[in-house]
Amino acid sequence: KQEVTQIPAALSVPEGENLVLNCSFTDSAIYNLQWFRQDPGKGLTSLLLIQSSQREQTSGRLNASLDKSSGRSTLYIAASQPGDSATYLCAVRPADSWGKLQFGAGTQVVVTP
Amino acid sequence: EADIYQTPRYLVIGTGKKITLECSQTMGHDKMYWYQQDPGMELHLIHYSYGVNSTEKGDLSSESTVSRIRTEHFPLTLESARPSHTSQYLCASSELRPGQGLEQFFGPGTRLTVL
Numbered sequence: 001k002q003e004v005t006q007i008p009a010a011l012s013v014p015e016g017e018n019l020v021l022n023c024s025f026t027d028s029a030i031y032n033l034q035w036f037r038q039d040p041g042k043g044l045t046s047l048l049l050i051q052s053s054q055r056e057q058t059s060g061r062l063n064a065s066l067d068k069s070s071g072r073s074t075l076y077i078a079a080s081q082p083g084d085s086a087t088y089l090c091a092v093r094p095a096d097s098w099g100k101l102q103f104g105a106g107t108q109v110v111v112t113p
Numbered sequence: 114e115a116d117i118y119q120t121p122r123y124l125v126i127g128t129g130k131k132i133t134l135e136c137s138q139t140m141g142h143d144k145m146y147w148y149q150q151d152p153g154m155e156l157h158l159i160h161y162s163y164g165v166n167s168t169e170k171g172d173l174s175s176e177s178t179v180s181r182i183r184t185e186h187f188p189l190t191l192e193s194a195r196p197s198h199t200s201q202y203l204c205a206s207s208e209l210r211p212g213q214g215l216e217q218f219f220g221p222g223t224r225l226t227v228l
Binding site for chain 2: 031032034036041042043044045046049051052089091093100101103104105106
């Protein structure tokens with residue numbers, strides 16, 4: 001069964017620093033990987049989607065890399081802002097479960113002014 | 114970006130009541146999902162549907178039921194609410210992105226409290 005782990009569980013940085021969030025998964029047979037943001041008590045917002053054949057995706061200050069063979073993805077957020085404070089979730093779509101995502105527990109990020 | 118609507122956003126109800134949480138999406142997505150999330154905890158898939166008249170149970174056992182009579186509508190029902198059902202319920206749907214596969218989008222959630 002696919003397991004998704006996110007380290008660290010929580011992270012606090014001063015404004016302006018770059019954020020590095022890690023996601024690892026146990027089975028490299030994935031269809032794609034998706035990064036989400038969740039604000040307290042709210043739904044999830046899709047940030048980036050990486051297909052299994054891709055190495056990275058970029059959107060504004062966000063960059064996500066994927067190393068499928070080693071079972072790792074990293075989300076980089078450049079020049080962090082207080083508005084980036086949220087929980088960030090990584091989810092993989094196993095190749096044998098086309099519709100269903102497997103989520104990590106998330107990394108809670110606090111960016112201090 | 115998909116538009117997914119959930120109502121109500123907040124619900125406080127007494128034990129034993131029957132409730133239905135509504136979820137609808139306007140993008141014509143075939144695949145829809147219900148997740149349960151306790152505060153500060155992981156998401157757990159409780160139901161999913163790959164199209165009209167198709168529903169399946171998810172990874173986490175749930176006493177709730179779902180129906181999919183129309184593509185855009187995926188309601189979740191609890192026949193007799195209990196305090197153990199207190200949680201946040203998140204609805205989602207997914208869209209096939211050319212060259213990238215399925216991308217999943219979430220609604221704002223319903224926070225349910227059963228007294």
